[in-house]
Amino acid sequence: MMILKKILLSAAVLFTALSGFAQEKMIDKIVGTVGQKIILKSDVESMAMQYKSRGENHGDNLKCFVFEELLYQALLVNQARLDSVEVSDMQVDGELQRRMMMFEEQMGGREAMEKYFNKPYSEIESHFREIIKDQLIAQQMESTISGDISVTPQEVKKFFKSLPKDSLPLIESKIELAQIVIHPKIKDSQIEQIKKSLQEYKERSEKSEDFSFLASLYSDDLASAQKDGDLGWIRRGDLVPEFAAVAFELDKPGEISDIVKTEYGYHIIQYLGRKGERIHIKHILKIPKPTTAEKIKAKAKLDSIAESIRSGKITFEEAALLYSDDEESGKSNGIVVNPYTGTSEFTSSQLDPATNYILKQMKTGEISEPFESTSMKGKPEIKIVKLLNKTEPHIADINTDYQQISDLTKAHKKTELISNWIKKIQKTTYIKIDDSFYNCDFKYKGWLAK
Structure with missing residues (x-):
């Protein structure tokens, strides 16, 4: 439980790129060209390493699988340039900040991140701006290709009948x-005791003790307590209003707020820094029991x-x-x-x-x-x-699980649209791949047609 509103982020590809960025310098080379986009050997190595870390090995064909994924993204980005499909700087900056914030939190703060990569934060951020821009353009292009997919009841029934019995999905218990x-x-005396404890933590921290240590020891927000109370770099909208109102009034590094009451309990907040619309803070939460x-x-x-x-x-x-x-x-x-x-x-x-x-x-x-x-x-x-x-x-049944089967039908229809698009665009796009990938059993043979 945290006072942060729930934010769902996907940063696997960023982590992949970061992994490669952190590696020792290697002899790199271009292993793929799609129109005006290139794919480096290090791109393939880094992404393969990330798949392995998640336990996705794809047998002996992992690098071939990863390479085709990168070829597909390059095809999307190259065609987006030709079709004038764009994303705004605001979209790119927003996504970059969200992903960097998440990665920063996972690594235990900005200093830990800079130490791991042996590079200043500004250089790390700059390095990945273009990577994230390409990812967003690829997503936008894919959405343009597939459009708003809809399916009729007849299509759902036809798709369901086409599925082999041993391929029917298992529906979870609901x-x-x-x-x-x-x-x-909650007795007033308990609330007073909590306020007394928080005031004591504030005074101890302002004198000599480490706020981080106190947060890890006493905070009832177990998720942030494991990170010394650190909530990372956050925007006002990520916080409940009462907490945000106090947190964004702080402006001196190390400053600790008075006690704040929210729907979660009682807090004290330590301000660490500000960057644009984001602040870096820690907190200690006490929940009345x-x-x-x-x-x-x-x-x-x-x-x-x-x-x-x-x-x-x-x-x-x-x-x-x-x-x-x-x-x-x-x-x-x-x-x-x-x-x-x-x-x-x-x-x-x-x-x-x-x-x-x-x-x-x-x-x-x-x-x-x-x-x-x-x-x-x-x-x-x-x-x-x-x-x-x-x-x-x-096992899925058309009569009781129609919505789930309808969703599967839409996903299948989208896959077919994308597949046909790839085969069509491969024929009109300059594609060159390194000899080391010629023996790959690609899903789309058009990569090797030229």
Whole structure:
């Protein structure tokens, strides 16, 4: 749990390039030319190394596989130039910053990153700007080729029938649930103790102790605590408003904020630096925890509510609206919405461990006993759940899994469009590859046609 809003990033290709950038200087050479784009031996070596690190070996054909991937990207970028398909500097800068921030966090900060590559940050950033620009142009070109793909019910049925039985996808178990949540009361004395502790950490850090050490030892944000409280370089929009308002007022390196209250708990923030619209900060979070006595009270209340539901005095939906402390599900008959998909269906891995464990033992329509859990915001809660529906893992069926099969049909249709485009453009594009790749069993033979 972190105060950062969830940001999903894909940086595998950047990591690939960074890996090659960090290697000792090697005798490099051009191994592929596609129009005006070139592919270096080091590009292939670096990307192959990244595939290996992820356990994707592709047998003895890894370098050939990687080389064809790079040829395809070069074909997209070269054709984009001819077709005037472009991306803006703002898009490139934004994506570059996002990826560099993520990599910086993974490596433990900017200094660690510079030390690893033995180069200043500005040089690392400059080196990868063109790489990322090419990636974005390739993505834009691919989108232009495939367009807005749609499929008819007839196409979905035809595609499903064409699949060999042993190739039908396995559909994961899906769970739908409703809940009634009670947040155990937090005593004022507990909040005062948390504030006292945070004030003590601030004073200790301002005198002589390392804020990083204190964060790793005391912060309840376990994800950032593992990185000494470091949240990396972030923008205002990445933070919840109350936290951002205080963090962006800090302007002296090492400065520590007063205590900040957010929906996650109580924080102190250390300011490390600013770059344009981004700041580099650390924090210590303390989450108020209810006493055993308050947990017992909450469980007793839920016991009573559950008994009233089971005896027919009130429905689960009515009880959720009247008694649940979770406003979102309470107003929706207790139904829990999956924040990852926006639907009411969850896979086991998308549920918190306690809730997942309880649901595994339940039958559809059954109501659980009260149990302790943790909210999406990391706060302790007591709740009862009702299992609304559960599907078992099964082989895809057109009648029950139409949406998943429709998505597969779209993906297949896109693959066909791209495949036909590659074969067509290969015939009109100057392509030259190094002799060392002539024995590769490429998917598209047009790479060797010239």
